[in-house]
Amino acid sequence: MNAYQEFSIIGSRPIRPDGLDKVTGRARYGADLNMQGQIYGYIVRSPHAHAIIQSIDCSQALAMEGVLAVMTGEDLPVPGDSVLGSGEGAIALKDLSPMVMSQGKVLFHAQAVAAVAATSPELAAEAAALIAVSYQVLPAVTNMHEALGADAPILHADRFPDGFPEEPTNLAAHISLEVGEPDAAFERADVVIEQTYSVPMCHQGYIEPHACVARVDAAGRVDLWCSTQGHFTVAQYTAALTGIDVGKVKVTASEIGGGFGGKTTVYLEPVAVVLAQKSGRPVKMVMDRGDVFRVTGPAPGAQTRVKLGAMKDGQLVAADVECVMDSGAYNGNPAGIPAFMATACYKLTNARSTGRAVYTNKPKIHAYRAPSVPQVTLGFELAMTELAAELGMDPLAFRLKNAVEEGDVNMMGAPYKRIGLRECLEVASTHAHYKAPVAEGEGRGVAAGYWINAGLQSSATLNVLSDGHLSILTGSPDIGGSRASMALMAAEVLGIPFEHIHPQIAATDAVGHCDVTGGSRTTLATGQAVIQAAEQCVAEMCRRAAAEWEVEAVVVTWSQGAAHYGEQSLTFEALARRAGTMGGPLTFSSSLTASSAAPSFGVHICDAKVDKETGRTTITRYTVIQDAGKAIHPAYVEGQMQGGAAQGIGWALNEEYLYDEHGALQNPGFLDYRIPVASDLPFIDTVIVEVPNPLHPFGVKGVGEVPIVPPMPAVAEAVYRSAGVRLRDLPLNPPKIVAALQEQ
């Protein structure tokens, strides 16, 4: 049962508090701050995808006028076996440190090997060219299947995944799960299908490149400004990577120009701090777009084999999923998630699921919106659609027959609470889009998707201002309108006007710890901290009003922004104005580790038309149906649904990392790595389903990530239905479609 059942302002669509700054160009992003006396950092990058660094000579660069500092991997502590964070968020320093600066060996093209700071960006670039690095070049492997071959070059001779101790291989991880008796269940099944599907490595594609500026004072205190999804995480990582106490590192989050998971780590920040330390000057660093593609991000490419068994009546009885994920050069932990979550949408008591991660000479993969789930879902959901066709069933009816509901258990072992998959499937089945006949020459695909969603740590501080306005401080960077949801939630509890509430993102020294804006958690978890702090405020205001009226606090009620007892009332504003004589300043803080996270489900419907001459696919109609629990600001919930769908459509049709035989990325720019543009897409219709999350006071469920999960299988099916050729290897770009049509 949710603490709040009826809402007055939640669910409305006010203009976001930071909107004015963002439409007028005043908002400051990562590259928009300059510190007095700043100089400029530049990174020297490896021209080889796999090499031993024999020597680095910085003397010529350092001798240049205007060059104030150089650094190499020797300036960073040796990572050893330390691990940062815990649980799902844990990362080994040896997987993080070389993504900032290599030590002794480079494992991918453009990996950082040295850095220089000079009085202008041009001078820094010139000086970087004078840093002489001598390499012993090794053979490189960028294809994960080849990387598992017997004669493949080994990236890490000292790493053995659990249970594989014999010989070093490029296997980074191997996870195998089983419930029930899948083999026996397959024997019993009336229909069994087995297919293999693949998805390429891609990039999050945020428009703002990584940027930061750092200052280190004489006492060794660090003042760091950067674009990040989590400045507390930046402080923790930067401290660990540089050997500076985290207590001396203050991080201020700039406005953030997109992240999608890709800005939950550090690349430039520790380098800027070391260069600032060495030079005694603030150091600014802005990453070049090409390097954003070459060395940050990518989401793993994957190959998924899916075997499904069903009875003639459409009951799914067995599943066997095997997913191989490309980890890049270090362990980005991509294998566990597909193993645990592949089957999450369906009632399956007999299932086997395997995830493997492989080292390749490419940048370490990083989180991208529902990390690793879109990849495995392409296989699982497309197989579901292929199986529905084999059974002669409607693909949505087949899914409805097998959809998980409250009490069902997935591979992770915990029973679902109140979830909304069935509701989404029912809405999809009766939606005008699904009811409409498929247009001549077009095809239609549907798919469902799941994402677990995170809770993690959040904090909020509310300061009641002397005129009855309210400032909210949180440590959660606002990546897509979360200031608006914080203000709405506070307004709901306090009953004061939305316009009187001023949410801000505070620096690490000004508010309690907040984990990253990621895992679809900010509105849920940081919002919950705001709700709790607002409830404290109401309690204190009622207590003060009770003291004024000389009654017990329990008889005072709060509604419409005022304390009430009988005929008497005291408004929020009156209590704020008189705070000084009624007990002092009104400031409330709440911190929590949220245990309220609940999974999200969505169902997408896609119509597409393939031009059989050119192979170009046009998405003609697209509908996203998703359970949001309770939509706080529906326009920004719809925005997440539309944006996630667009990213999934791009990944389905075009987006792909292309490497040459030497391991260099061939398309490191927006011209050749083509994300969807406005003319590639139709309007994306949305239906917000609201099945309240029983664990959250307002019923909120995370909404940001799950919309990228269903598009690839939905688009792939629509393309198949339009073109008449079944393609299971993405992206479905024109050359691939033309080749398949010709082969046919």
Place this chain on the structure above:
Amino acid sequence: MNKPLNKMAVQATINGEPTAFLCSPGQVLADVLRDELELIGTKIGCNTGDCGACSVLVNDRLVCACLVLAAEVEGQAVQTIEGVAEGGVLHPVQHKLLEHAGLQCGICTPGVVIAAKALIEHNPNPTEEQARYWLAGNLCRCTGYDKIIRAVLDAAQQMREDAAV
């Protein structure tokens, strides 16, 4: 700041104000706007003319400021995002973007505002398709463009209605 030795003096009208600045011969307009004139609303997403975040108007022509040499704007009129709201009153495109929630992270927004304003000045009654092709040079990774296109069409309609009154 960028301090090459060889500097040129350039005079231009920027957001309606006569402005003089120094730049090196190879410096692009986007860098001068941001680093010399502190007009940081012009964003740099790619520096190769692919993303449109640095869209500005030079003599009412829509260009990527990262592809224009600063010295080229000698004697020209440049409009950046900072010059769009007049006397603190938002342009209809800005207002409609806020109303429709046509921005999430906001990094593409200044470029979208400039490009959409140019579209409506060029074609007061754009179709959805015309708006989509006109804005195809402004990448947005957050929104899927749905609410941006709705906001632009709505702004165009409002401006037509305002003009008719």
